[in-house]
Amino acid sequence: MKYVTSVEDKEFEVEILDEKHIRIGERLLEVNFESVSGQPVYSLIVDGKSYEAFVYPSEEGWQVLLHGQQYPVKVVDERERRLRTAAGGSTEGGGEFQLKAPMPGLIVAIPVAEEQQVEKGQVLVVLESMKMQNELKAPRAGIVRHIRVKAGETVEQRQILLALH
Numbered sequence: 001m002k003y004v005t006s007v008e009d010k011e012f013e014v015e016i017l018d019e020k021h022i023r024i025g026e027r028l029l030e031v032n033f034e035s036v037s038g039q040p041v042y043s044l045i046v047d048g049k050s051y052e053a054f055v056y057p058s059e060e061g062w063q064v065l066l067h068g069q070q071y072p073v074k075v076v077d078e079r080e081r082r083l084r085t086a087a088g089g090s091t092e093g094g095g096e097f098q099l100k101a102p103m104p105g106l107i108v109a110i111p112v113a114e115e116q117q118v119e120k121g122q123v124l125v126v127l128e129s130m131k132m133q134n135e136l137k138a139p140r141a142g143i144v145r146h147i148r149v150k151a152g153e154t155v156e157q158r159q160i161l162l163a164l165h
Contacts, residue, residue, distance in 0.1 A: 001015070001016050001077060002014070002015045002077070003015075003016075003075050003076065003077050004075075004076050004077075005073060005074070005075050005076075006061075006073065006074040006075075006076075007064075007071050007072075007073050008071060008072065008120075008139065012024050012025065013025060014075075020032065029046055029047055030046075030047055030048075031044065031045065031046050032044070032045040033045075036052075040054055040055055040056045040102075040103070040157065041053070041054055041103075042054075042055050051066060051067075052066075053065060053066040054066075054102045054103050056100075056102055056157070056158065058072070058098075058100065059098065060072065060074065060097070061073055061074035061075060062074070062075065063100070063102055065102045065103070065134060068132065068133070068134045068135055069135070069137065070102060070134070070135075070136050070137055070139075072139040095165070096145070096163050096164065096165045097139060097140065097142070097163070097164045097165075098160050098162075098163050098164075099124055099125065099136055099160070099161045099162050099163070099164065100158045100159060100160055100161065101127060101155045101156065101157055101158060101159045101161055102127075102134070102136070102157070103127075103129045103130075103157050104129060104154070104155065104156050104157050105127045105128050105129030105130075105134075105154070105155060106127070106128045106129070106152070106153070106154055106155075107125060107126070107127060107128075107149050107150065107151050107152065107153045107154075107155060107161070108126040108127065108128045108133055108151065109125070109126040109151055110124070110125050110126075110147060110149070110150070110151055110162075111123055111124075111126070112124055112144045112147075112162075113144065113147075114144055114145060114146065114147050115143060115144065115145070116143070116144045117141075117142075117143055118138045118141065118142060118143070118144060118164070119138065119141050120138055120139065120140050120141050121137050121138060122137060122138045123135045123136070123137055124136055124137060124138055124144070124161075124162060124164070125149070125161050125162065127155070127161075136161070138164060139164075140164070142164040142165055143164070143165050144162060144163075144164060145162070145163040145164065145165045146162060146163040147161075147162045148160055148161060148162060148163075149161050149162070
């Protein structure tokens with residue numbers, strides 16, 4: 001099955017060949033992708049290199065936290081993309097983006113304020129989980145609206161932290 005995957009502003013054609021092999025563009029990769037203890041934590045081995053990522057659904061697709069960097073990811077199968085394009089639709093979402101906690105943790109810092117203009121990639125929230133500090137960054141430029149947490153507060157997975165418009 002072929003998919004079109006958007007990570008931030010980049011698109012990749014991904015073809016799942018079998019349980020252990022995928023093709024991204026022209027590259028054939030051997031992969032092992034397993035959930036760790038039924039949690040949203042995944043072990044990913046790509047061509048012998050090991051990665052650990054938090055993967056959880058969002059309203060617009062998926063959020064992937066890898067090496068302390070959060071990536072918004074959209075996955076559309078090839079057929080659905082052709083149908084959207086034919087209908088004049090766009091695969092890009094607009095409007096309000098809600099930043100949700102990718103895992104339970106402690107809010108260490110919120111270096112932005114409500115009504116502040118932010119740029120894509122700017123740190124919105126610093127979340128500590130499992131003794132690691134993770135910088136949750138803006139997936140696009142916008143204005144911060146409705147900060148719903150404070151530094152020092154404990155949050156649950158998928159809890160809304162703030163909204164970006």
